[in-house]
Structure formats: C-alpha cells, structure tokens
Amino acid sequence: MTEFYREYLAVAVLIGAALALVGLMLGVGKLIRPVRPQADKYITYEAGSDPVGGWGQSNVRYYVYALLFVIFDVEAVFIFPWAVGLEPLGIFGLVEMVVFILILVLGLVYAWRKGVLRWA
Amino acid sequence: MIRLFAADPLLTGDIDLTVLLIVIVKTLIIFVMLLVGVMLYIWAMRKVIADMQNRIGPQKAGPFGILQSLADGVKLFFKEQSEPAGSDHRVYLLAPYLSIIPAFLAFAIVPIGGTVSIAGHMTELQLADPAIGVLFLLAMSGIGLYGMMLAGWSSGSKYPLIGSVRASAQMLSYEAALGLAIVGVLVHSGTLSTRAIVNQQAWTGAGSIFTDWYWLPAIGAFVIFLIAALAETNHPPFDLVEAEQELTGGFNTEYTGIRFALFYLAEFMNVITMSAIAVTLFLGGPNGPGLGFVASDSWINTWFMPIFWFFLKLMVLLYATVWVRASLPRMRYDRLMDFSWKVLIESAFLWAMATGAIVVGRNEGWNLWILTPAVALGAFLIYFVLMACVPSDKELEEIR
Numbered sequence: 326m327t328e329f330y331r332e333y334l335a336v337a338v339l340i341g342a343a344l345a346l347v348g349l350m351l352g353v354g355k356l357i358r359p360v361r362p363q364a365d366k367y368i369t370y371e372a373g374s375d376p377v378g379g380w381g382q383s384n385v386r387y388y389v390y391a392l393l394f395v396i397f398d399v400e401a402v403f404i405f406p407w408a409v410g411l412e413p414l415g416i417f418g419l420v421e422m423v424v425f426i427l428i429l430v431l432g433l434v435y436a437w438r439k440g441v442l443r444w445a
Numbered sequence: 446m447i448r449l450f451a452a453d454p455l456l457t458g459d460i461d462l463t464v465l466l467i468v469i470v471k472t473l474i475i476f477v478m479l480l481v482g483v484m485l486y487i488w489a490m491r492k493v494i495a496d497m498q499n500r501i502g503p504q505k506a507g508p509f510g511i512l513q514s515l516a517d518g519v520k521l522f523f524k525e526q527s528e529p530a531g532s533d534h535r536v537y538l539l540a541p542y543l544s545i546i547p548a549f550l551a552f553a554i555v556p557i558g559g560t561v562s563i564a565g566h567m568t569e570l571q572l573a574d575p576a577i578g579v580l581f582l583l584a585m586s587g588i589g590l591y592g593m594m595l596a597g598w599s600s601g602s603k604y605p606l607i608g609s610v611r612a613s614a615q616m617l618s619y620e621a622a623l624g625l626a627i628v629g630v631l632v633h634s635g636t637l638s639t640r641a642i643v644n645q646q647a648w649t650g651a652g653s654i655f656t657d658w659y660w661l662p663a664i665g666a667f668v669i670f671l672i673a674a675l676a677e678t679n680h681p682p683f684d685l686v687e688a689e690q691e692l693t694g695g696f697n698t699e700y701t702g703i704r705f706a707l708f709y710l711a712e713f714m715n716v717i718t719m720s721a722i723a724v725t726l727f728l729g730g731p732n733g734p735g736l737g738f739v740a741s742d743s744w745i746n747t748w749f750m751p752i753f754w755f756f757l758k759l760m761v762l763l764y765a766t767v768w769v770r771a772s773l774p775r776m777r778y779d780r781l782m783d784f785s786w787k788v789l790i791e792s793a794f795l796w797a798m799a800t801g802a803i804v805v806g807r808n809e810g811w812n813l814w815i816l817t818p819a820v821a822l823g824a825f826l827i828y829f830v831l832m833a834c835v836p837s838d839k840e841l842e843e844i845r
Binding site (some may be wrong): 429 | 446447469471472475517522524526527531535538541542545546553559572573574575576580581594601606607610611614619624625631635637695703704707717747786787791801
C-alpha cells in the first residue's frame with residue numbers, strides 16, 4: 326500500500342462506519358416499527374386530493390442550467406490547479422488564466438444575451 | 446519535489462494495530478460529534494428562533510428541552526414506512542444512503558485541533574488530510590446532490606420531483622460559485638490540503654486575525670462563500686427545495702419515519718460541515734491564542750485550546766445561520782438563479798483574478814500600494830464592460 330492510499334485509509338474506515346451506522350438505524354427501525362398495509366397508504370401525497378397521473382413535467386430551463394454548469398465545472402478543473410500552482414507559474418500563468426476566463430465569460434454573456442438565464 | 450500528498454504523520458510509518466485503533470477512535474469521535482452536534486444544533490435553533498419570535502420553544506424533554514431532537518428521532522424509529530406504489534424501489538432505498546454518507550465523509554477533512562501525540566504516535570486531530578482536501582469536500586457535496594435528485598425522482602410523485610429538480614439546479618448553480626470562492630483562498634495558500642491551509646493561518650499575535658487569517662485578505666471570497674454555502678445546504682433563505690407551502694416538503698415528501706430522519710440528519714450535518722469548512726478556510730481553524738500562564742507544551746495548550754477555539758468559531762457561525770433563518774424570507778426562484786449566475790459567479794471570477802494578480806505582483810516585488818488600486822480599478826472596469834454587454838430585463842422581454 327503506497328503512502329498516497331494510506332491517507333485514504335481513514336476515509337475507508339469512515340465509509341465503513343457510516344454504512345454500518347445507517348444500516349443499524351434502518352435495521353433497528355425495521356425491527357420495532359409496525360407494518361399494517363393498506364392500499365390507501367401507498368398512493369402519492371398531494372395535499373389530500375387524489376393524485377392525477379404519475380411523474381409530472383418540469384421546466385426545460387433546469388436542463389439548460391445543467392448544461393451551463395458543465396461548462397463552469399470543467400473550467401474548475403483548470404482553475405483549481407492554476408490557483409495551487411500560481412507562485413511557480415507567475416505572470417505567464419496569470420495572463421493565461423485571465424485570457425481563458427475572459428473567453429469563458431464571453432460565453433456566459435452570449436448565453437445571457439440569448440435569454441438563456443431568464444425564467445418564465 | 447512538489448509534495449503529491451500531505452501525509453498525516455500517523456500514517457507515514459508502518460501501520461500497526463495502535464495506528465488502526467487511533468483511526469477507529471477518531472472515526473467514532475467524529476460520528477458522535479456530528480450526531481450530538483446535529484441534535485444540539487436543532488435544539489439550539491428551535492430555542493433561539495423561539496426567543497426571537499417571543500415564544501418559549503421546546504421545554505418538556507429534559508432540562509430546557511435539550512433532549513427534544515432525541516425524542517423526535519426516537520419517535521421516527523417507531524413510524525411505519527410507506528413507499529408509494531409507483532416508486533422505483535431500488536433507487537428509493539438507495540437515495541438516503543447517498544445523502545447521508547457523503548455528509549459524514551465531508552467532515553473527515555476538517556481539522557478540529559492541533560497536532561498531538563497519542564500513545565507515542567504523532568497525529569493530527571482530523572480524520573484524514575488528503576492532498577486534494579478541499580476538492581474532497583466539493584466531491585462529497587456533489588454526491589450528496591445525487592441523494593436528493595434520486596430521492597425525488599424515485600418517489601414517482603409530482604411534488605418530490607419538482608423539489609428535486611429545483612434542488613439540482615440550485616445546488617449546481619451555487620456549487621460553481623462555491624468552488625470559485627474557494628479559489629480565492631487557494632491563490633493565497635497554494636495548497637489544497639486543509640491542514641496546510643490551517644497551518645498557514647497560525648496565531649502569532651492579535652494581528653494575525655487580520656493578516657494571517659484569510660477572511661480579510663480574501664474578504665470577497667469569504668462573503669461569496671458564506672452565501673453560496675447557505676444555498677448549497679438548502680438553508681433559508683434558499684430553502685426553495687422544500688418550500689413547504691408549495692411542495693409539501695420537497696424531495697423527501699414520500700419518505701417516512703427513519704428514512705426521512707436520515708435526510709433530515711444529512712441536511713443539518715451539511716450545515717455544520719460547511720460552517721466548519723468556513724472556519725477552516727477563512728477563520729484560522731483551531732488556531733488561536735494559548736493560555737499564557739500555563740506551559741506552552743502542557744496538554745491545555747496542545748490539546749484543549751485549539752479544540753476550544755475551533756468549536757467557539759464554529760458555534761459563532763452556526764448561531765449566524767440560525768439568525769439568518771429567523772430573519773430572512775425565502776427568495777423567489779428566478780431571483781435565486783439570477784443571483785448565482787448574474788452576480789455571484791462573475792464576482793467570484795473577478796475576485797479570483799484580482800487576488801491572483803496581487804499575489805503574483807507581490808512575488809515579483811511590485812509596489813502593492815500602486816498595484817492594489819490598479820487591480821481594483823481593472824476589476825471594476827471589466828465588471829462595467831460586462832454589465833454594458835448584457836441586456837437589461839426589459840430588453841430580454843423584447844428578445845422574446
């Protein structure tokens with residue numbers, strides 16, 4: 326086991342413990358809770374009225390925001406190492422990143438002008 | 446050589462039983478701390494909000510009602526489970542795990558004390574210090590989002606679906622801002638390891654509150670981080686995910702009893718973790734003055750005081766979250782999204798770039814008294830050019 330992985334030994338222990346705890350809670354709950362099946366209990370909750378249909382529709386704009394987020398998350402892949410290595414990179418790194426981010430923001434402005442960032 | 450990993454001194458030697466035992470003990474302590482912390486936080490929140498609204502708040506269970514959350518939790522164990530007939534069974538069962546396990550894991554990187562010696566082993570009072578520390582936090586909050594998304598989707602019900610779609614969009618938007626705000630600190634620190642970041646904010650006198658702790662050098666990032674962290678944890682005024690008047694409870698509407706409790710627990714654990722991360726990144730973590738009248742290597746100054754300072758700072762921030770919850774009304778959804786995409790992300794970009802320019806200039810030996818105003822001017826100039834390029838709401842109306 327290399328030292329790099331050893332640092333995650335504690336994380337592995339924590340994952341195991343978390344799984345055990347959640348399993349324990351659900352297991353204890355299963356042992357002590359009542360089970361009295363009734364068909365009415367298994368319809369979805371809609372403030373008391375009978376539900377119509379199943380899954381509903383949702384606004385397509387959520388999807389557009391998810392796409393935009395992908396761009397900004399990929400950008401984070403570049404900006405995090407840049408921030409950590411800024412001292413050795415110096416002026417060169419700074420100028421590169423400013424140019425990169427300006428181009429990125431240009432994209433955001435384009436989306437904004439197209440009315441993507443607008444609700445309803 | 447650039448350090449690829451920042452190893453806890455505990456884990457650099459051979460791993461024997463004692464080492465494993467220390468890791469397990471630390472794990473248990475984190476568990477107990479998080480669970481008891483959530484219990485006390487919920488109680489304190491209800492008490493404080495009750496005081497702010499001239500009510501009494503919980504008072505029946507235990508002294509001052511301190512056992513109220515425990516009583517609520519025990520009650521939930523006894524509740525029957527009802528899963529909607531049209532649900533996606535496996536995903537429905539998986540979702541609570543996806544929500545709560547990352548909530549536990551994220552706390553692993555928080556330094557809650559100094560470096561101490563246990564049974565002859567030097568160890569840091571934090572569970573893990575991976576080299577990618579801060580990214581680990583972002584990763585965990587990303588996985589936690591799956592828990593919410595899948596919980597709402599698998600319920601096969603309308604309102605939970607709306608709640609979970611809202612949750613995803615909101616958390617994605619603010620995660621971008623959160624990550625960029627953290628960059629504002631990374632530019633100063635030059636490392637992702639939380640222990641190294643905390644060590645750079647060491648206490649050297651009262652002046653280090655302003656010069657060494659990152660809240661002032663990165664004040665813009667600090668403000669953005671606090672706002673984005675509130676939104677990321679679905680805390681009021683950003684709690685549109687549950688918006689009980691519209692959605693009856695959001696993504697967890699169809700969860701009952703102990704499974705609901707798991708989501709609830711995860712939500713509050715995330716609030717505690719985010720506050721702890723804010724303490725770590727911006728407020729010096731466990732650093733603070735030791736007690737002058739006892740020896741600097743006595744257990745009081747190596748063990749007790751760092752833990753005391755960490756929890757004091759954590760409690761101040763947690764109190765602030767309760768205060769915000771009691772004071773601010775819920776935002777409207779379009780304003781919520783606008784605020785992230787049109788204000789926070791741009792400001793975070795500008796702040797990161799400006800900080801980068803100042804740090805590079807400082808290393809190059811430029812005059813900071815000229816550089817800082819010049820950078821600020823440049824940032825404002827870029828901001829105004831940007832604002833001139835984007836259409837106003839009225840113009841957007843015409844585009845449509």
